[in-house]
Amino acid sequence: xxxxxxxxxxxxxxxxxxxxxxxxxxxxxxxxxxxxxxxxxxxxxxxxxxxxxxxxxxxxxxxxxxxxxxxxxxxxxxxxxxxxxxxxxxxxxxxxxxxxxxxxxxxxxxxxxxxxxxxxxxxxxxxxxxxxxxxxxxxxxxxxxxxxxxxxxxxxxxxxxxxxxxxxxxxxxxxxxxxxxxxxxxxxxxxxxxxxxxxxxxxxxxxxxxxxxxxxxxxxxxxxxxxxxxxxxxxxxxxxxxxxxxxxxxxxxxxxxxxxxxxxxxxxxxxxxxxxxxxxxxxxxxxxxxxxxxxxxxxxxxxxxxxxxxxxxxxxxxxxxxxxxxxxxxxxxxxxxxxxxxxxxxxxxxxxxxxxxxxxxxxxxxxxxxxxxxxxxxxxxxxxxxxxxxxxxxxxxxxxxxxxxxxxxxxxxxxxxxxxxxxxxxxxxxxxxxxxxxxxxxxxxxxx
Amino acid sequence: xxxxxxxxxxxxxxxxxxxxxxxxxxxxxxxxxxxxxxxxxxxxxxxxxxxxxxxxxxxxxxxxxxxxxxxxxxxxxxxxxxxxxxxxxxxxxxxxxxxxxxxxxxxxxxxxxxxxxxxxxxxxxxxxxxxxxxxxxxxxxxxxxxxxxxxxxxxxxxxxxxxxxxxxxxxxxxxxxxxxxxxxxxxxxxxx
Numbered sequence: 001x002x003x004x005x006x007x008x009x010x011x012x013x014x015x016x017x018x019x020x021x022x023x024x025x026x027x028x029x030x031x032x033x034x035x036x037x038x039x040x041x042x043x044x045x046x047x048x049x050x051x052x053x054x055x056x057x058x059x060x061x062x063x064x065x066x067x068x069x070x071x072x073x074x075x076x077x078x079x080x081x082x083x084x085x086x087x088x089x090x091x092x093x094x095x096x097x098x099x100x101x102x103x104x105x106x107x108x109x110x111x112x113x114x115x116x117x118x119x120x121x122x123x124x125x126x127x128x129x130x131x132x133x134x135x136x137x138x139x140x141x142x143x144x145x146x147x148x149x150x151x152x153x154x155x156x157x158x159x160x161x162x163x164x165x166x167x168x169x170x171x172x173x174x175x176x177x178x179x180x181x182x183x184x185x186x187x188x189x190x191x192x193x194x195x196x197x198x199x200x201x202x203x204x205x206x207x208x209x210x211x212x213x214x215x216x217x218x219x220x221x222x223x224x225x226x227x228x229x230x231x232x233x234x235x236x237x238x239x240x241x242x243x244x245x246x247x248x249x250x251x252x253x254x255x256x257x258x259x260x261x262x263x264x265x266x267x268x269x270x271x272x273x274x275x276x277x278x279x280x281x282x283x284x285x286x287x288x289x290x291x292x293x294x295x296x297x298x299x300x301x302x303x304x305x306x307x308x309x310x311x312x313x314x315x316x317x318x319x320x321x322x323x324x325x326x327x328x329x330x331x332x333x334x335x336x337x338x339x340x341x342x343x344x345x346x347x348x349x350x351x352x353x354x355x356x357x358x359x360x361x362x363x364x365x366x367x368x369x370x371x372x373x374x375x376x377x378x379x380x381x382x383x384x385x386x387x388x389x390x391x392x393x394x395x396x397x398x399x400x401x402x403x404x405x406x407x408x409x410x411x412x413x414x415x416x417x418x419x420x421x422x423x424x425x426x427x428x429x430x431x432x433x434x435x436x437x438x439x440x441x442x443x444x445x446x447x448x
Numbered sequence: 449x450x451x452x453x454x455x456x457x458x459x460x461x462x463x464x465x466x467x468x469x470x471x472x473x474x475x476x477x478x479x480x481x482x483x484x485x486x487x488x489x490x491x492x493x494x495x496x497x498x499x500x501x502x503x504x505x506x507x508x509x510x511x512x513x514x515x516x517x518x519x520x521x522x523x524x525x526x527x528x529x530x531x532x533x534x535x536x537x538x539x540x541x542x543x544x545x546x547x548x549x550x551x552x553x554x555x556x557x558x559x560x561x562x563x564x565x566x567x568x569x570x571x572x573x574x575x576x577x578x579x580x581x582x583x584x585x586x587x588x589x590x591x592x593x594x595x596x597x598x599x600x601x602x603x604x605x606x607x608x609x610x611x612x613x614x615x616x617x618x619x620x621x622x623x624x625x626x627x628x629x630x631x632x633x634x635x636x637x638x639x640x
Contacts (some may be wrong), residue, residue, distance in 0.1 A: 012496045013501050023510055
């Protein structure tokens with residue numbers, strides 16, 4: 001299709017001026033805790049005070065992050081440590097030895113981050129501090145452990161980026177103040193504001209925590225362990241992939257045999273009358289069924305997103321699962337109760353186990369009848385035999401399998417009431433939906 | 449200046465560079481602004497073609513970026529998905545949710561720049577009318593597949609993932625949408 005022509009005839013909206021700034025402001029604002037109306041806040045404060053006394057974050061501590069970690073620093077600061085970062089804190093004073101840490105500090109007095117390179121003082125803001133050794137100084141540090149503290153201070157460099165509020169960098173009496181959106185550095189060379197270009201260059205010139213420091217040895221061991229585990233996982237994945245390929249090959253081969261090689265283009269358990277005609281010859285029963293959940297199955301928000309559904313769609317899906325359970329259990333429960341001699345036991349077993357119990361029990365008593373029932377189910381589904389009249393008593397194996405092989409269709413029809421037929425079909429066979437699959441091998445063709 | 453020890457993977461054509469993306473994921477407002485500036489036009493284009501121009505487009509564009517901001521820390525810039533595909537998938541789903549909420553579909557407003565001659569005015573008017581009719585008649589799922597494929601260069605697989613439907617279904621939706629719109633455009637071409 002001619003894109004230019006289409007675009008000229010179907011123009012789109014352009015972003016209005018200042019859109020990016022508005023979005024960024026919203027994003028940053030949404031990260032801040034909301035201010036409650038005063039009355040509610042007063043009531044909540046009384047309750048919160050009691051909780052705070054019991055649950056307040058420790059006023060001192062230290063942490064060495066092996067992965068991104070969020071920590072509460074006292075009552076009014078949160079720090080997000082990147083892997084390799086190390087901090088210790090007491091009250092409103094933090095010592096950041098190395099690594100990269102993002103801080104959010106609520107207003108309420110001085111808050112100081114001390115680094116080997118210099119101090120960062122704040123009054124309610126959010127900012128990021130990255131501490132590292134300037135490249136080229138690492139060897140000196142390792143050789144001269146006796147003066148480690150002094151050399152660390154000389155070699156270390158901290159790069160600070162401010163997102164909100166103001167921050168003051170200080171080193172040896174020299175001070176520089178950074179506002180929102182500004183970056184600066186502090187180290188042996190003093191304190192300095194940095195332009196956007198200089199920030200990238202300066203950060204690139206820092207040794208990462210992984211490259212040196214006390215953390216390196218511990219991290220190396222951990223990395224080796226993870227690397228070994230990853231290798232084993234990769235080998236297992238490879239094996240799994242190989243098995244899946246073999247399985248897929250076998251399924252394709254089976255498909256060729258059963259439908260003359262035509263590509264299915266649909267779910268393996270989405271059977272048409274031709275499929276059923278083939279299965280009926282052997283009396284094989286195959287079906288997909290919605291998960292058996294008495295109260296319905298509720299997809300998680302992540303699953304809803306994967307399924308491409310809106311949050312409002314959870315309720316009809318959950319209800320459809322509940323109705324599916326009720327429909328099946330209405331048929332299976334009396335059959336199961338008869339097979340085990342007790343309805344309470346049937347309730348304990350549930351639909352899945354009950355299906356096997358019914359089939360096994362009947363097969364033991366009436367093998368020929370059960371086999372014939374299985375063939376008949378296939379034939380009805382293939383359209384080779386009329387469906388039984390509602391309410392007319394059938395062989396128990398027929399009743400069980402007829403209900404089970406028809407349930408996904410009933411579930412799909414139920415979903416179609418809300419989602420329409422095309423979407424219902426997609427959902428009924430979607431990977432993200434909770435479903436089970438069963439295949440009962442057939443007894444073979446009828447004896448002539 | 450010292451160079452980093454290992455060169456980062458190259459930036460994908462047309463996409464925001466990896467470093468800025470990572471910084472945006474860490475909550476850096478300046479990097480996030482660069483992210484918004486880079487992708488705001490395709491997001492507005494997609495939403496306005498899905499929902500009709502002016503109708504809630506800015507609100508939903510804003511919501512798209514805010515969701516992306518929350519989800520960016522989990523996005524792997526070295527993974528198989530392009531960031532534009534990922535972002536436009538968020539926008540598509542929001543647009544489809546919005547359409548579901550609407551009781552009546554909003555009419556598509558097509559207002560191409562005014563042509564120079566009276567003859568062209570008449571032809572453009574006819575084209576817009578024909579296209580508007582064809583677009584209005586597209587079901588939401590066909591329109592989404594068409595907009596993603598034709599305007600945003602999504603592959604069949606990417607459209608399938610964005611809309612949560614099998615590739616076969618997408619092929620059908622695209623075929624039907626193209627068929628309807630191509631017929632409207634053909635009439636226009638014949639007249640030119």
